[in-house]
Each structure stands twice: as structure tokens, then as C-alpha cells.
Amino acid sequence: MENNNRFPLAMRLLHWAMAALIISMLLAGLAMVRSLEPWQLTILTAHKAFGLLAFVLVILRIAIRMKSQTLPLPSSLSRVQKRGAIASHYVLYALMVAMPVSGYLMQYVAARPVEIFGLFTLPASLTADIESYGLFREIHGYLAIAFIAMILLHISAALHHHFVRKDSVLKSML
Amino acid sequence: MISQFLPHVVSERRCMIAALLLSLGMTTTVYASQTADTVTAQEFVDLQEGDSPHAGYRRAHAKGVCITGEFRANGNLSDIVTTPLFAPGVTPFTGRYSIAGGNPYAPDLSSPVRSLALNFALSSPNQWRIAMNTPPVMAVTNPHDFYQQIVAIKKGPEAVKAFFKDHPESKDFMTWRASYSPAGSFSGETYHSLNAFYLHDKQGNQQAVRWKMVPASAAPFDETEGPDALQERLAQQLDAAPVVYDWVFTLAGADDDENNPAVKWPASREQRVAGQIVITDWQPQLEGNCHSLNFDPLVLPNGISATEDPILRARSAAYAESYRRRAREALAGALEGERDGE
Ligand code: HEM
Ligand code: HEM
Numbered sequence: 001m002e003n004n005n006r007f008p009l010a011m012r013l014l015h016w017a018m019a020a021l022i023i024s025m026l027l028a029g030l031a032m033v034r035s036l037e038p039w040q041l042t043i044l045t046a047h048k049a050f051g052l053l054a055f056v057l058v059i060l061r062i063a064i065r066m067k068s069q070t071l072p073l074p075s076s077l078s079r080v081q082k083r084g085a086i087a088s089h090y091v092l093y094a095l096m097v098a099m100p101v102s103g104y105l106m107q108y109v110a111a112r113p114v115e116i117f118g119l120f121t122l123p124a125s126l127t128a129d130i131e132s133y134g135l136f137r138e139i140h141g142y143l144a145i146a147f148i149a150m151i152l153l154h155i156s157a158a159l160h161h162h163f164v165r166k167d168s169v170l171k172s173m174l
Numbered sequence: 175m176i177s178q179f180l181p182h183v184v185s186e187r188r189c190m191i192a193a194l195l196l197s198l199g200m201t202t203t204v205y206a207s208q209t210a211d212t213v214t215a216q217e218f219v220d221l222q223e224g225d226s227p228h229a230g231y232r233r234a235h236a237k238g239v240c241i242t243g244e245f246r247a248n249g250n251l252s253d254i255v256t257t258p259l260f261a262p263g264v265t266p267f268t269g270r271y272s273i274a275g276g277n278p279y280a281p282d283l284s285s286p287v288r289s290l291a292l293n294f295a296l297s298s299p300n301q302w303r304i305a306m307n308t309p310p311v312m313a314v315t316n317p318h319d320f321y322q323q324i325v326a327i328k329k330g331p332e333a334v335k336a337f338f339k340d341h342p343e344s345k346d347f348m349t350w351r352a353s354y355s356p357a358g359s360f361s362g363e364t365y366h367s368l369n370a371f372y373l374h375d376k377q378g379n380q381q382a383v384r385w386k387m388v389p390a391s392a393a394p395f396d397e398t399e400g401p402d403a404l405q406e407r408l409a410q411q412l413d414a415a416p417v418v419y420d421w422v423f424t425l426a427g428a429d430d431d432e433n434n435p436a437v438k439w440p441a442s443r444e445q446r447v448a449g450q451i452v453i454t455d456w457q458p459q460l461e462g463n464c465h466s467l468n469f470d471p472l473v474l475p476n477g478i479s480a481t482e483d484p485i486l487r488a489r490s491a492a493y494a495e496s497y498r499r500r501a502r503e504a505l506a507g508a509l510e511g512e513r514d515g516e
Pocket of ligand 1: 100
């Protein structure tokens with residue numbers, strides 16, 4: 001039942017794969033910076049590697065997004081609502097890029113090489129700079145809070161479309 | 175369409191939802207394992223910094239000096255570790271001497287623990303941080319008991335006595351403490367990795383080791399007193415000659431538990447000198463480049479990996495929290511004006 005009320009399959013798959021990945025990254029990130037348990041190292045190592053994966057996926061996703069025909073928003077939305085919806089999507093894309101970039105830069109300036117799934121290692125500066133670390137570390141932390149807020153807004157909007165407005169917005173991504 | 179290849183009930187929609195639920199389930203498990211009686215990294219660092227944290231400084235080992243020097247490897251470890259650092263040759267390092275405690279102005283001779291930290295920036299993707307203390311073993315085996323030990327120390331001698339009575343695993347630590355008398359200088363102390371690490375060879379075998387820096391030579395010094403006595407004595411020594419240590423590795427035997435940092439390994443274990451650490455120069459800590467570094471012992475080069483020792487594993491997150499706090503404060507200018515006052 002392929003129809004043109006749905007996003008292309010590649011975009012739907014990327015959307016849900018990244019949703020799962022990013023929500024896990026956010027929750028794992030918040031847990032690992034608090035934990036003193038032996039698994040902390042394991043989760044932290046995975047966090048960095050999957051963070052790089054998220055970065056690769058979002059670049060792919062933006063490329064596909066730019067090439068694909070996207071669906072128009074429901075005509076029942078006002079101009080302000082449409083602008084809000086479009087702006088919130090830009091913010092989500094910006095956060096998907098800025099999270100991994102700030103994470104890697106934080107490690108780079110702290111002279112901490114990042115190991116990726118035991119396959120290769122991303123380079124780090126040879127000397128640490130604590131003020132730059134402070135900057136990128138705080139950016140990573142604040143962006144995470146902004147990201148969680150945006151995801152909650154995004155989910156609420158999707159449910160609002162589905163259950164209150166009863167339009168096809170949520171279904172188009174399923 | 176993926177669904178064409180799957181039974182009818184397994185729609186892609188369901189796969190997507192299942193993936194989402196799986197990831198949520200995994201992260202919930204991680205949260206659930208953080209039970210109420212475990213100490214968090216934030217709680218640990220709160221305890222270390224106390225009621226009046228010194229903005230911009232380390233929350234532990236706050237007072238110290240930066241050092242520079244070189245490691246002269248003799249190749250004695252080449253058969254058990256692949257890290258090029260241990261092939262015969264000379265590698266420069268930066269590092270830091272410090273005393274335990276959160277006060278950057280504490281009198282040097284007041285601290286019961288002295289420390290040596292080293293940083294090998296071998297190449298951009300391959301770096302190694304080492305942080306060593308004077309005791310060869312911990313009094314406890316996990317960060318939660320260590321937290322209670324610090325609580326007891328802050329309460330006073332009675333509480334400390336009671337703590338050690340309740341913790342028989344502190345036996346080896348107590349034996350060491352009874353026999354230890356502080357040296358007159360940083361150069362005269364032996365510094366221990368304390369925690370164990372694995373060395374990996376070319377064939378993929380691993381060997382658990384601990385290591386120590388054993389004083390090999392240092393110039394004499396005057397017994398100056400005063401709050402910065404250890405730093406002044408070091409400066410005098412380095413004016414005359416380098417400070418040298420033998421880097422001695424102890425190889426675990428089959429019966430040694432590499433994950434228990436409270437138990438001493440028998441003296442009969444094989445020991446190997448990997449070469450000499452030669453310290454040639456020092457800088458005030460806010461001027462040298464050691465201040466910017468987090469000597470997180472889990473930043474390891476190829477060929478070396480962490481054991482499951484719960485103390486070792488806990489160090490990384492606690493150091494990161496301390497580093498985060500002082501980095502944020504440094505960014506906000508907390509150390510402006512401090513540099514001249516050093
Ligand atoms: C989609 C990508 C990412 C997300 C959603 C994410 C999310 C998070 C969150 C929520 C935290 C906890 C922040 C806090 O409590 O203040 C965190 C911490 C951290 N992240 Fe990420 N992250 C991402 C990518 C990365 C990448 C690519 C790296 C490095 C290569 C990285 C390195 C770190 C590190 C090292 C910490 C802990 C910092 C500390 O010890 O204080 N992250 N991340
Ligand atoms: C669970 C146990 C431990 C905790 C929670 C802990 C905590 C800390 C913290 C928060 C710092 C400051 C980090 C920074 O801001 O850069 C620090 C520094 C340090 N720790 Fe530990 N530590 C622990 C065990 C050990 C052990 C076992 C050793 C020695 C073998 C050790 C040696 C050092 C040294 C030498 C430094 C100073 C490094 C430097 O010069 O920057 N610590 N520790």
C-alpha cells in the first residue's frame with residue numbers, strides 16, 4: 001500500500017532509526033556522567049562511537065531530504081503554524097548536527113582520542129586547552145537539554161495531529 | 175519494500191516501533207542499575223570539594239607543579255606489550271607533582287599522600303595519562319566505600335578508627351601505613367599505579383600488571399620549611415641535576431586478583447624495569463600545560479587496557495566531573511589574577 005501520503009521509505013527508516021539512536025544517546029549520556037559503576041567506561045566508549053554514527057546518518061539524511069519530494073503540511077494549518085512546524089524541523093536538524101560535533105570537539109581540545117568500535121581512532125589535539133573544553137562541554141550539556149525539549153515538543157505535535165486534528169501527519173512517517 | 179520479505183504481521187511499522195522500544199528498554203535498565211545507595215560522580219566530587227570549593231582548581235590534588243622530562247625505555251617489556259613507548263628509545267612527557275587534598279594553598283608538608291602524574295602525547299590518536307600515589311594499595315575495593323572513608327576522615331580520628339575496624343580489607347593498606355615515613359622531597363617518594371592494567375602483546379595475550387616509580391637519583395636539597403617546601407626543594411634539585419626514577423612493572427601471578435586494589439601482590443612476583451623516567455624541568459601549575467590536562471587513568475594508548483577494578487573504573491567519571499567544574503570556572507575567568515599570585 002505504497003501511496004504518496006507517506007514519506008519515502010528511506011526517509012521513514014532513517015527517521016525511526018535515528019529517533020531510537022538519539023533518544024538512547026541522550027538517556028545514556030545523562031546516566032553515564034553520573035555513574036561511578038564499572039560499566040561507565042563501556043557506555044562512554046559506545047556513546048562516542050554511536051555519536052559518530054549519528055553524525056554520519058544525519059548527513060546522509062539531510063542529503064536524502066534535499067533530494068526527495070517532501071509532503072506538504074496539511075492545508076488546515078494556519079501560516080503561523082506552518083512556519084512554526086518548519087522552523088522546529090530546522091532546529092531539530094541543527095541539533096542532530098551540533099550534538100556530535102560539540103561532543104567530538106570537546107574530546108579533541110581535551111587531548112582525548114576517540115576510539116570508534118575498536119576499528120580506528122579519531123585524532124585529538126596533542127595539548128589540552130581547558131577553556132575550550134569548558135566551552136564545548138557546556139555547549140554539549142545545554143544542547144542536550146534543548147534537544148530533549150524539542151523532542152518532547154515534536155512528539156506532542158505529532159500526537160496532536162493524530163488524535164486532535166485527526167490528519168495524516170503522523171501516518172505519513174509510519 | 176522490506177515488508178514483502180517478512181511475514182505479514184511483521185510490518186516495517188512494527189519493526190520501527192520495536193527498535194524504539196528496545197532502545198528505551200536498554201536505557202531504562204541502565205537507569206535502574208543506579209540504585210539509591212550508590213554514590214554518583216557529582217556526590218563524590220561534592221564531598222571532595224567540601225563547603226568552600228576553590229574555583230578553577232582541581233577538586234582533588236589541587237596543589238601541585240607542572241614538570242617536563244623524558245622516558246628512556248630499555249625494551250625490557252617489548253615481548254609483553256605492543257605500545258611503541260616501550261621499545262628502546264626516548265620519549266618526552268609532561269606531568270605534574272601534587273599533594274592530595276582540594277586546597278591549592280595547603281602547606282606542602284601537611285598532606286599524607288603525594289602524587290606523580292604523567293602524560294605521553296605519543297601521537298594525535300594515541301595518548302596516555304598516568305596518575306600515581308604514594309600508597310601501593312587502597313584501603314577499600316570500591317568507590318562507595320571510598321566515599322565513606324573520606325566521610326570518616328572529614329569527621330575525625332574516632333570515625334576513621336571505626337571505619338577501619340569495619341573494613342578488614344584495609345589490612346594491607348594499614349600495614350603499609352605503619353611502615354611508611356614521608357620523604358623530605360617529591361623526588362624521594364615511590365609512586366604507585368595502585369590499580370592494575372592489562373598489557374597486550376602481538377599475539378593477543380594479555381598480562382595484568384601494576385607499576386611503580388622508584389627513586390633512582392636526585393640532587394640534595396636544603397630542608398627549607400614553609401608552605402611550599404616540597405616545590406622549593408624540587409626547584410633546587412632540578413637546578414643541579416635531573417630527578418630520576420626506575421619505572422618498575424610487577425607482573426600478576428595466576429592467583430592475583432587484578433580487580434582488587436586493596437590486596438598487595440606477593441613480593442615474589444616477577445618485576446621488570448622498563449626504563450627510566452628523567453624529570454628535567456618544572457613550571458608553576460598555572461603557567462605550565464599540566465593545568466589544562468585531566469590525568470584520567472582511562473586515557474590509554476594502544477596495547478594497554480583497563481581492568482574491571484571498580485576503583486579504577488570510577489576514577490574516570492569523577493575526574494571528568496572535577497574537570498568539568500574547573501573548566502567551566504576557568505572559562506568564566508576564575509583564574510584571572512591567580513597566575514601572578516602563584
Ligand atoms: C547525537 C549525538 C549525541 C547526543 C544526543 C549526545 C548526548 C549527550 C548527553 C545528554 C550527555 C550528558 C550531558 C550532561 O549531562 O551535561 C553527553 C555527554 C557526553 N558526550 Fe555526548 N552526545 C552525542 C554525541 C557525542 C559524540 C560524537 C561524542 C564524542 C565523540 C560525545 C561525547 C560525550 C562525552 C565525552 C560526554 C561526557 C562528558 C563528561 O564526562 O563530562 N557525545 N552526551
Ligand atoms: C574512586 C577513587 C578515586 C576518586 C573518586 C578520585 C578522584 C579524583 C579527582 C576528582 C581528581 C581531580 C581530577 C581533575 O580535576 O583533573 C583526582 C586527581 C588525582 N588522583 Fe584521584 N581519585 C581516586 C583514586 C585515585 C587513585 C587510586 C590514585 C592513584 C593511584 C589517584 C591519583 C590521583 C592523582 C595523582 C591525581 C592528580 C592528577 C593531577 O596531577 O592532575 N586517584 N582524583
